[in-house]
Amino acid sequence: MDLREEALGEVTVLAVKERIDSTTAPVLGDRLVELVARRRVVLDLSGVEYVSSAGFRIFLLAAKQADEAGSQLVFCALTNKVRQLFELGGFLDLFRIIDSRQDGIAAVS
């Protein structure tokens, strides 16, 4: 997994690459939970191959944290495979999902 952060005013775009699985999810989780506590976050998943249940566990944790902190977390640029997994898990209606990175940034700005 590869993480890349870009700060744009009060928004941080966190771009993830490769796999979010049981090995990599804890690393992403730590960073994401830290970020959503004080920033609006756009999670760019365009480079993600797949997300396992361990990944959805940290997504859920971060979304709850963002909600409690009065912050915002949006997921953008899902590949077809990743979108299928969001659907299987019943997360399409639960999380804020935006088509593109640019629209994701606009949505939280």
Place this chain on the structure above:
Amino acid sequence: VYEVSTVVTSITDRAGDLSGVRNLLAELARTHALAPSLVTDMQIALDEVLSNIFEHGFIDGRPHQIRVVLSLTADILTAEVEDDCWPFNPLSVEPPETRASLHARTVGGLGIHFVRSLTDEVHYSRVRDRNRLVLRKHLNESRTEVDDGPA
């Protein structure tokens, strides 16, 4: 893909992580030009199954062994996962609650839900003091076939 190919690996501790199994599957997929989506589905299923064993089977702190056998025939990609942990049938786990609100939502049961949804067959048996889980993907009727490109 008409020949039969089988690879076997063993994992003995958590630190061994899952990259060994993932690499074996990737190699098998490359050699036999398997559809990427099919391989991804099996990769996710294996991640779920193996991390589940680490989480629930290794909690007694004793050394354990997990044996993974990947095999390919003309029609089917099979992964057999055997562990020597206490008896546990992951297929008995309740399906996840996928409609609860954000704060009531958990991911309990999600891993096994993914395993069931992403494979064409999954079977559990307890054989000679070992848990045995068999996962199969049918090569010609991959119902989860999608492109890997952006949605």
